[in-house]
Amino acid sequence: MASITLNHVAKHFGSKVAIADIDLKVEDGEFLVLLGPSGCGKSTLLRMLAGLETVTSGEIDVGGRRVDQLPPSARDMAFVFQSYALYPHMTVRRNIAFPLIMRQFKWWFHIPLIGGLAKRRVERSPEVSELVERTAKTLSLTELLDRYPRTLSGGQRQRVALGRAMVRKPEVFLMDEPLSNLDAKLRSAMRAEITRLHGRVGGTFVYVTHDQVEAMTMGTRIALLRDGVIQQFGTPREIYTSPANTYVARFIGTPPMNLIEARVEGEAIRIGEALLPLPVRLLPAARTAGGGAVLLGIRPGALRIASPSEADGLSGLVSFVEHVGAESVVAVGLARARTAHEEEDQVAGEVMITAPGYSELAPGAAVTIGLDLSEAVLFSAETGQRLSGEPATAN
Incomplete structure (x- = not known):
């Protein structure tokens, strides 16, 4: 050979x-x-x-x-x-x-x-x-x-x-x-x-x-x-x-990676009104952004339906739920945050979450979303290229 x-x-x-x-x-x-x-x-x-x-x-x-x-x-x-x-x-x-x-x-x-x-x-x-x-x-x-x-x-x-x-x-x-x-x-x-x-x-x-x-x-x-x-x-x-750009991020994965519009503020990232501390792994990429606008790439498995009292959560309304056997796919429209997707079939401001088991959530339900940023990736809001930093761990 x-x-x-x-x-x-x-x-x-x-x-x-x-x-x-x-x-x-x-x-x-x-x-x-x-x-x-x-x-x-x-x-x-x-x-x-x-x-x-x-x-x-x-x-x-x-x-x-x-x-x-x-x-x-x-x-x-x-x-x-x-x-x-x-x-x-x-x-x-x-x-x-x-x-x-x-x-x-x-x-x-x-x-x-x-x-x-x-x-x-x-x-x-x-x-x-x-x-x-x-x-x-x-x-x-x-x-x-x-x-x-x-x-x-x-x-x-x-x-x-x-x-x-x-x-x-x-x-x-x-x-x-x-x-x-x-x-x-x-x-x-x-x-x-x-x-x-x-x-x-x-x-x-x-x-x-x-x-x-x-x-x-x-x-x-x-x-x-x-x-x-x-x-x-x-x-x-x-x-x-560690997708090289937003196109790769959205092409690979089912459901694909969520891209949430955000802004770096020091060693934290602001999504809507929520200010979340960044893991050490993402700090080099955050410094590359220079305190500007970024796209936060996060897989559906790194999001979860959290307690309403969680301080670092994002609020939203359930759009639809798909039951696919061992897990459920939940779409949530964010209240004060926007997403950036190239696909015409995905609503702006909507994120996808994979939840284990059969979800009892119904469309219209108010929920709070928790984020595990240890598996996130930062992209340039202008070019869509991944900002330099250590590779993420697989979900």
Whole structure:
């Protein structure tokens, strides 16, 4: 397997910039997730790695070898498509074996009768049949080898597509939203399957998704893109606890991080009429703010419904409550404080709280909110960039 290095890689479609001057280093054996909304450039970047899109400028190196000027067949990468791209007229066995058959391709394979016999001979050769059987066993496909794709479920088809990639033993596995066509339960099972596959194979994986749950649970590192620009590159823990800017803060997390308008006053922060002492960890960031306006980023799990007598609480009215099994999501409109959110579907001045168990609160109820600032982050009110300080601890 091999590392991947992108040096000032860019992609333009006419006057539109799809990828803007990206530098990225993926270590050998990593599971990199390219994350972002539709149209952010993540699939374009993956296709440039595979050689399906040309690079406008920059270089791509794999294992120390420059590959951006090589055809896809010479890059030693396996691509798993969103649509599976299985051959409907071939059995599962032949679909998995097909890359190995094509490695031994000869011109007479095009002759109908002779070509068919030659392909079957390659497929039944000991080295090919043994590898196909071993791969099928790894993916629990042994009983399906003689069936056709049309008779398989979505999850089974996805495993066949993975098997076809595995038999090639490539340097790099590329996956373009392979689970997007599956239902929620099957997606969860396949996330675990791909993660285990990465552990067994030990290869370098590059995985594209718009689903933050997939990114957080599968990736060793995440590159979060917006409009062709990497907003943050780091481990799932780093991106969750110390987002680089307000876009990352709002993209990662369900519900996303709350952004509350505030002002630094010495070693305290003022939110509406409440003046809260800052933890030592946030003091360097507060000094960077210079006593000005900031955005206080705080996860819903670091907020709680407090006693009405709590001195450092924020008052508000419950907007709605969602019960999601082990916890409840409570939306509260703040009485004397404002929030800053880019989403049109979130009301200004409203924060989200995750409370354990089944909440008995009803819309319209007056509540007091307590804040645990030990897990908070400060952002510049002007630029949206995180102000320097020690990283937060995970909630």
